[in-house]
Amino acid sequence: MMKKYTIKDISELAGVSKGTVDRVLHKRGKVSESALKKVNKILEEIEYKPNPIAKSLKNNKIYRVCILFPRSNQDSFWTPCLTAIKEMENNYQAFGISIEQHRYDSKSPTSFLEQANALIATKPDAILMAPLFYQEAQIIKKRCFEQEIIISTFNNVIDKNSLTNYIGQDLFQTGRIAAKLLDSLTTSGDLLIVHIDEQVQNATHMQEKENGFKHYFEEKNDPAYSISTININKTLDTNYFEFLDSYFKSNPNITGIFVTTSKTYVAAQFKTESRKDIKIVGYDLVEKNIEHLKKGSIDFLINQNPKKQAFQGLRNLAEHLLFAKEIPKETLLPIDIINSENYREYLE
Amino acid sequence: MMKKYTIKDISELAGVSKGTVDRVLHKRGKVSESALKKVNKILEEIEYKPNPIAKSLKNNKIYRVCILFPRSNQDSFWTPCLTAIKEMENNYQAFGISIEQHRYDSKSPTSFLEQANALIATKPDAILMAPLFYQEAQIIKKRCFEQEIIISTFNNVIDKNSLTNYIGQDLFQTGRIAAKLLDSLTTSGDLLIVHIDEQVQNATHMQEKENGFKHYFEEKNDPAYSISTININKTLDTNYFEFLDSYFKSNPNITGIFVTTSKTYVAAQFKTESRKDIKIVGYDLVEKNIEHLKKGSIDFLINQNPKKQAFQGLRNLAEHLLFAKEIPKETLLPIDIINSENYREYLE
DNA sequence: CAAAAAAATGTGTTCGAGCACATTTAAAAA
DNA sequence: TTTTTAAATGTGCTCGAACACATTTTTTTG
Structure with a gap:
């Protein structure tokens, strides 16, 4: 020493x-x-x-770290972020970090812009945002740079080449993981990729996952498998069940489903009512999915871990402000495989 | 605010x-x-x-936080702890935390006692230890209390009822997870629990895992499955392959193996040479296991995550010394399910 | 060469907690 | 009532970095 x-x-x-x-x-x-x-x-x-402690004491500021993400009443996927915020508050309040929560309508780019601009107007020290809308996020990011507000993003990539401090997962790889899991669970048959009920802004998200999934099987090159893709949208097809039922009747050889969104429970519901033999892999530890996981109607979930993402993001910002720690350009979190026996420890 | x-x-x-x-x-x-x-x-x-920062500045001490765990040349399971130590050093050195590494012979209780006592004699501020030996660990723990050295344990429980700050996993639950995985991978048959090459001190470890595994199938109560257990010890059976081969010949109906230790690769090796159809689930991301995971001869690994355990343990101690943060009595880390597609992110 | 201006260097205060020591106030003894 | 002793309260310094301001040294100019 x-x-x-x-x-x-x-x-x-x-x-x-x-x-x-x-x-x-x-x-x-x-x-x-x-x-x-x-x-x-x-x-x-x-x-x-x-000595970072002396430095920080001399500074003696209250830093405002803000987090901007969608409202939970639309998508419970975001709920765990609240736990992350609470934990951060408990751990960092005494260090002079004040965490503020700002929410926007996940279906409205305008809402995102409004909230973000209102936030910037208050001149916070740092912002962590989940940027669902590519174009608008770019604008906000630029504005933050101009105003010298430190900005990080989580969960959604807005620009692969830019240097926004990003916290999230390698989505392509999550698709490969799903593929490997369905490969383990089945021996042959048609595998179906299902995109359920997502807005346009998530298109790249889902596409990455789909590409990863396909990539795995292309690499494996096993003639026993074939892969197809469908989109279901609530506004178009009011009844999920009927749609899936007719699809499965005309494609009887399907042995596994990969759902690219949190709405995995929709496929699981269909499974319990009609085709108990198919295997299902999907995303996220939302309540409805966990119910199906417990019952066995979902086999595996891939955890995008919004809580950890938010926590890590906030923590990076706080420690940067307090102790001048460098913020990594990209933090790729591990991709957790979840089944009925290990989900508990991953919950908030 | x-x-x-x-x-x-x-x-x-x-x-x-x-x-x-x-x-x-x-x-x-x-x-x-x-x-x-x-x-x-x-x-x-x-x-x-x-204000914890002012407090810490006033204190202005260099704290010695020591970690005591087995030497890596005997069991690469412990290697990732070195990464945790390095990370801790980088992050906390400027805060006045000095990390010291002490190692002992994983096969010798005497070595453990010697190293621990020598360590205590230097009066460090805190110790994090992986206590392989129950009796001896109790002695050391008591001595630390007497000398007012803060002590935490990781990876191995030394006393379920006592209040040693423990960082690790619920081993029983890891057994259940392994069971669920083999249940997913197979539809029927004999499942074999294999304890390979472990010292006595790990007996409770392995037993917990076995109990969890059995508990899952008892709960499921599926007549299609039967479960048996064997012990293999290198000193007794010099050739793993021969032993397994003869066992499998007299028990032809085995469809899956659950290995309760890091030596999962031993079973995987047998699989590649003789019985390619069986499914294998085991523990830990050691090099040899990962090789088999990639090749497909191990289906799933359960990650005990020694790096995270060590890191969390050291961090708890450091933040307690620096900022008087309370050390949780028990930190149960999530149990990661690993396959060939997601191991990378979990490596050091 | 002295005065003025500029450059270089040094001093002292602040942040908040914690503790030693100084000072004041109250109670007990003479 | 005065002196002694004890209890209560207040003051001032420390930790290390940061920065304002004071002081010294050097350079420039009349």
Whole structure:
């Protein structure tokens, strides 16, 4: 364990005052070349790291960290984020971090823009957002950069090439995982990819998953399997059951379903009523899915872990503000495979 | 967001000096009843939380947090702990936390005692240990209490009723998970529980897992399945393959194997050479297991996640020392199900 | 060469908690 | 009532970084 040096230590070693050391460290200029040399020499020797605690105490600010995500009454997928927020509040309140929650209508880009702009107008220190709408998210991101508000995103990628600090999962890979699971559960047959009831903004989301799923089977190149895809949308097909029933009647060889959204329970419901033999893999630990998982009508769920995403995102921001910790450009969380026996520990 | 009160704020509100407030907060006595009342009244009103950063700065100590666990050359299971240690060092060094690594021979209770005692003699601030040996761990734990060294355990429970801060998994439940997985992978047959090459000290470990496994199938009560258990020990049966081969010849109806230790690859090796049809579920992301996972000769692994256990344990201790955060009595980590498609993200 | 301006360097205060020590007030003894 | 002793209360310094401001040194100009 090396000694912890302070600015005062350095100043004594270099034979200058702590003010001079401070100016060197912060590159504030007004330092003679000879003094600069002396200080830099010491700095090289000792590998100085400023005490983040003293730094933070001196700063002594209350930082406003805001999180912006869809309202839960539309999609219980987001509910676990509340737990993450509560935990963050408990852990970081005393450090001078204030967490604010802002919500928007997951079906309305306008609502997103309104909420985000209202939020920016209050000049928070940092924002973590789940950006469902690509175009609008870009605008908001740009605005944050202009106003020097630190911005991170979670759950949805808005730009693969840009440098928004992103916390989430490799969606393509989740598709491969689903494929592997259905491969384990079945030996042959038609596998059906089902996109249920999603808005346009999630299209890329679902597409990534579908691509991953297909990629796995293309790689395997097993003639025993064939894969097809359908879209179900509540507004078009008011009755899920009838739609699925007629589809399955004309395609009797289906042995497994991969649902690309949280609405896995819709397929599971159909399974219990009509085709008990098919295997189902889907997404997310929402209540209705867990019910089916327990009953056996869903075989596996893939956990997108919104709670962990939100928590990690908020934590990154808080520790950056408090202790100047670097925020990773991309945090890819592990992809959890969930069955009836291990879901409990993953719940909020 | 409520205001952050300081001791000075309180002293002004109560009309006393900050010294008096300090005495009330720390119950140091020497406070008149009238002053006590005034201060307590304010304290009730504002719900004061001391600033952990100021506290920590004042303290300004270098804390020694030590971790004690088996040497890796015997069992690569422990290797990921090194990553946890490195991460902790990077994150907490500047806060005045020094992490020390101490190792012992996983086959020798004496070695454990020696290392632990030598460690205690240096009077560290906190110890996190993986206590393989029940009796000896009890002794060490008691000694730590006497010397007022904070002690946590991980991976192995030493006493279900005691209050050692434990970080690990519900082993019984991991057995149930393995059972559910083999249930998913097969439709009937004999399932074999295999305990491979473990020392006595792990007996309870393995027993818990076996019990969980059996419990699942007892609950299911499916006549299509039957379950049996075998022990293999390298010292007794020098050749794993021969032993398994003869066993499988006399029990031809086995469809799945549950290996209760990291040595799952032993069963997988047998599978590739002789019985490609059987399904295998086992434990831990050690290199040899991952090889088989990729090749398909292991179907699922259950991740005991030693890295996360060590990290969580060290973190609890560090934040307790630095910021007086309470250490949870028991931290049960989620039990990860791993297949060939999601192991990557769980690796160190 | 002295005065003025500029550059360089040093000093002192702040953040909040905690504790040693100084000072004041109240109670007990003479 | 005065002195002694004890109890109560207040003051001031520390931790390390950061920055404002004061002081010193060097350079420029009349």
